[in-house]
């Protein structure tokens with residue numbers, strides 16, 4: 001690169017303080033620039049997003065195109081085949097839903113396949129760790145459990161859950177968990193998923209050139225496909241992971257890049273499926289490997305997670321977490337990572353180059369996700385240790401021969417995670433009367449204004465973590481209890497909100513509840529497939545009573561403030577189809593003042609579902625969600641209770657001051 005070219009790139013780079021509020025990532029981005037290494041923040045600055053694509057105003061579904069419509073005058077022209085802007089945007093959106101749902105569903109199907117191998121005795125490397133969860137899941141879909149052997153229930157459960165993926169007609173098994181009125185709405189619109197493979201296949205076929213060209217009809221199938229993910233592929237994945245590896249309960253852990261240790265062999269696992277990580281956990285605790293690390297001069301082996309597999313292992317085992325999606329390249333810049341193992345999803349190809357610059361071996365482990373330039377060691381689930389021991393051995397060797405100076409940001413946040421649906425049940429009601437009744441009661445009496453799910457990615461096109469943190473702070477200040485998954489919870493953990501002490505940031509009602517129970521005002525439920533836990537919690541709130549008959553009646557809202565992936569769009573659509581108002585930030589692939597926009601942002605709600613919202617501003621986002629929660633409180637007739645509660649609090653203070 002010439003000096004002139006270098007200068008031109010440098011002039012486009014943003015100030016580090018403008019791209020992230022994560023101090024550790026900022027420190028590493030500064031170091032990367034010093035070292036002449038490029039990471040995603042700098043690539044985002046020099047790669048201008050295509051404005052036509054950002055508006056979803058182009059189609060490349062056939063070779064008569066690609067056709068570009070004018071987002072300033074969307075009805076001014078049509079594609080060569082005659083496709084209108086609404087058809088084009090709906091088809092593009094639908095294919096994002098299909099791709100996102102396919103990712104989660106593929107993950108879930110892999111988990112179920114492993115479960116099948118375990119229950120039939122063909123796999124001895126994994127086992128059923130939570131038989132009670134197995135019984136509960138089986139009972140929830142109507143299987144007989146009383147007096148039966150665990151193995152027999154497990155075989156039936158495996159057989160039944162396979163329908164989630166392969167069934168051609170009928171309703172997926174977890175439709176039985178959906179509140180009655182919500183299910184009636186789905187049936188009325190013919191969107192109860194049959195099986196994920198069928199829905200995704202139909203979605204892809206219907207969005208081919210010359211097939212479904214009615215945007216409303218396309219959106220209907222979008223909902224059906226997304227529901228096959230949320231109440232199907234993702235939910236099976238969560239439930240089977242709990243059965244095989246244990247249902248999370250709150251655990252104190254540490255988050256941020258300071259969890260890396262200069263004097264230890266640092267191994268990072270990044271991706272989504274727990275199978276790899278669970279096996280690495282066994283490897284790093286193997287005495288011979290620990291001895292080998294010590295013989296190489298290390299104090300031991302330090303296993304650390306990132307992104308969603310990190311979030312899952314943090315929730316289940318308290319494994320420290322080094323950072324979210326936007327920090328995965330930055331962490332390599334520390335020079336302290338002795339090996340990074342990845343499986344599937346959200347693995348940036350840019351990792352290869354950064355890893356090379358710092359001499360870190362980067363291993364892909366899943367045949368579905370190889371990356372040019374990375375070393376592939378396949379994880380065979382019938383012999384997982386062959387792969388994971390090798391990763392650890394290579395990490396020890398890299399530690400012994402470390403060539404690069406190590407700079408680890410000295411930042412660590414203590415953090416409590418692992419609030420599964422089951423634990424929330426227990427936490428609120430105790431062992432004898434575990435239930436969501438106290439939650440509903442506190443919503444009805446107004447101490448808790450409502451519940452928000454704040455989830456999803458970080459995105460180098462917006463200041464990392466900033467929108468998540470400001471949004472959540474504003475929500476809890478207004479007495480909204482926040483449930484989180486995925487990379488979003490890591491942003492809040494780094495901001496120090498995952499401790500009971502953070503309740504001081506909450507409004508008086510939520511603070512009182514948090515202090516009584518001893519919980520943080522923000523609860524982490526796991527990885528992005530674990531959004532299914534939020535769906536189950538919402539169903540339980542309906543079942544307990546007092547807050548309406550369907551999920552659409554609940555005073556709840558959702559947000560993905562810094563989303564980037566197609567999986568996030570699939571998640572958003574299954575929340576909307578389930579009845580939840582869902583607001584996205586960053587950008588939204590749509591043109592306002594079109595029929596398609598009106599359908600997503602208004603029409604779906606009129607049909608009994610939730611609806612989409614959009615704003616890049618965190619405070620506006622919080623206010624939109626709070627306004628929706630208040631609208632639902634009013635419809636339920638519980639708005640007055642909240643007014644009284646707040647007046648009571650002020651009254652009490654005034655009385656005390658008098």
Ligand code: SF4
Pocket residue numbers: 059060061062063064065066067079080081082083088209210
């Ligand atoms: Fe153009 Fe129609 Fe082909 Fe799309 S399907 S590229 S709008 S001709």
Ligand code: MSK
Pocket residue numbers: 272307308325345346455456457458485486487488527528564565567568
């Ligand atoms: S990893 S999908 S960046 S949450 Fe699930 Fe994070 Fe989003 Fe990937």
